[in-house]
Amino acid sequence: MKGWDGLVSSALLGTERRPAHFEELPEAIQEQLGEGGLLDAAALATLYRRAGRRPLRDVEPLPQVPGEDRPLPRPVAIRRLSAMLGGFQSTALGEWLRAADARGWGVPPEYLPALADHARNRAEYRPLVIAAAGRRAHWLADLNPDWRFLHAAVADSNNTDLWTHGDPIQRRSWLRDLRRTDPAAALEELREVWPTESAATRTDFLGLLTEGLSDADEEFLEATLDDRSREVRRIAATLLTRLTGSRLSRRMVERLNAHLVVTQDVLKADLPRQLNASMERDGLDSQFTEGIGKRANWFRQIVAASPLAAMELSWLQLPVEGVAPEVLQAAWTEAAIREGSAEWARELLRTGANTGTRSPAELLRLLPPDEWARAVEALRKTVDITELVGGLPVPWPTSLATMLLDQLAKVGTARDWARLASVTARAVPPDVLNHPITREPTGEEDTWRRRLVETLTFRRELYEELS
Numbered sequence: 257m258k259g260w261d262g263l264v265s266s267a268l269l270g271t272e273r274r275p276a277h278f279e280e281l282p283e284a285i286q287e288q289l290g291e292g293g294l295l296d297a298a299a300l301a302t303l304y305r306r307a308g309r310r311p312l313r314d315v316e317p318l319p320q321v322p323g324e325d326r327p328l329p330r331p332v333a334i335r336r337l338s339a340m341l342g343g344f345q346s347t348a349l350g351e352w353l354r355a356a357d358a359r360g361w362g363v364p365p366e367y368l369p370a371l372a373d374h375a376r377n378r379a380e381y382r383p384l385v386i387a388a389a390g391r392r393a394h395w396l397a398d399l400n401p402d403w404r405f406l407h408a409a410v411a412d413s414n415n416t417d418l419w420t421h422g423d424p425i426q427r428r429s430w431l432r433d434l435r436r437t438d439p440a441a442a443l444e445e446l447r448e449v450w451p452t453e454s455a456a457t458r459t460d461f462l463g464l465l466t467e468g469l470s471d472a473d474e475e476f477l478e479a480t481l482d483d484r485s486r487e488v489r490r491i492a493a494t495l496l497t498r499l500t501g502s503r504l505s506r507r508m509v510e511r512l513n514a515h516l517v518v519t520q521d522v523l524k525a526d527l528p529r530q531l532n533a534s535m536e537r538d539g540l541d542s543q544f545t546e547g548i549g550k551r552a553n554w555f556r557q558i559v560a561a562s563p564l565a566a567m568e569l570s571w572l573q574l575p576v577e578g579v580a581p582e583v584l585q586a587a588w589t590e591a592a593i594r595e596g597s598a599e600w601a602r603e604l605l606r607t608g609a610n611t612g613t614r615s616p617a618e619l620l621r622l623l624p625p626d627e628w629a630r631a632v633e634a635l636r637k638t639v640d641i642t643e644l645v646g647g648l649p650v651p652w653p654t655s656l657a658t659m660l661l662d663q664l665a666k667v668g669t670a671r672d673w674a675r676l677a678s679v680t681a682r683a684v685p686p687d688v689l690n691h692p693i694t695r696e697p698t699g700e701e702d703t704w705r706r707r708l709v710e711t712l713t714f715r716r717e718l719y720e721e722l723s
Contacts, residue, residue: 522576
């Protein structure tokens with residue numbers, strides 16, 4: 257601030273050696289100072305500095321935003337929300353928002369800014385905060401650049417201005433919502449603007465075609481394989497592999513049959529000798545993959561991108577020549593995940609197949625939830641159980657949650673179980689939150705057991721307050 261350094265110098269050196277020059281101070285301070293001396297000027301200057309800016313004049317009030325029709329939950333539930341926003345058991349915040357929304361409760365508007373701040377750098381919370389904000393979402397988004405993600409609230413697909421003149425989030429939301437209601441119209445809109453969009457925008461928009469993907473999209477995706485962006489080409493190839501009858505899928509089957517044959521109950525692999533332009537166009541990557549040779553890596557990608565219908569489950573039992581069996585198993589894992597095949601996932605898990613860069617949990621989640629408990633019990637001797645269940649969607653089915661809580665109740669205080677306890681505490685469904693382990697005494701040394709019980713109790717009370 258102009259003049260402040262002069263006041264400091266006068267105070268340190270004395271006004272006789274360094275007279276104070278009040279005329280250097282801002283005009284507003286001079287007006288209030290009158291006949292005052294150095295200390296008065298310092299006091300006024302301090303307040304002026306703390307204020308940070310001049311008082312605003314002729315301020316227009318913000319436009320009133322439409323309110324919500326939803327009733328608010330009981331005060332005790334709102335206090336719990338406030339505590340979580342303050343940092344206590346904050347990992348349960350998403351669960352509170354989902355539970356409140358499912359029961360028809362609204363969120364007090366004074367908490368929306370804090371929720372928006374919480375979700376700013378946490379993408380998984382954004383849909384929940386958008387739902388909580390309701391009709392206030394767009395209004396809040398315009399108040400703070402950090403809250404622009406709130407523009408992803410459901411857009412009016414009839415409002416084409418959002419598509420032609422909106423910001424990137426509004427345009428993405430508009431196209432996403434149109435894709436859900438009219439896939440063909442969304443594809444046509446995308447086709448029209450495609451040549452003028454940046455590579456990043458093309459990549460983002462192309463991913464929206466995953467929802468409602470059909471044979472009607474093949475022509476556009478096939479042409480997109482020639483896009484100048486590597487990432488756009490990769491996504492287009494991935495989408496085409498999900499269309500079993502696509503031209504790309506047929507080309508992959510031709511390659512599969514050329515490089516993998518069954519002879520006398522033996523799977524014989526003939527690894528590709530080169531990666532030609534046609535293979536690269538169809539999404540095969542030339543980049544080096546650690547732990548696998550380049551020819552084996554090309555072969556793995558061919559198998560992974562081929563329709564499972566072109567292969568047989570019995571091949572998992574056959575000996576393999578020409579390539580390490582783990583390469584084939586990793587490729588089948590990727591294909592099973594891409595197609596969402598519970599049949600292949602079940603067999604891959606049963607035979608203890610190598611899943612490559614994929615987690616066994618990605619196969620496990622393809623099975624019906626009522627099979628998870630049996631599968632985990634069978635796999636626990638060969639797979640890290642925490643890694644296995646940690647990748648499953650929550651809440652878990654009752655059978656799996658009860659089995660793991662029963663196990664944790666028996667293991668005493670061994671620290672090896674702390675990670676599993678932490679995952680389980682957040683994943684069990686509401687009907688298991690009153691498990692007998694919550695009523696067992698815990699010692700001060702049982703840190704993970706005490707935290708497990710505290711979390712289960714906190715979550716149970718959360719649901720009771722919102723009921």
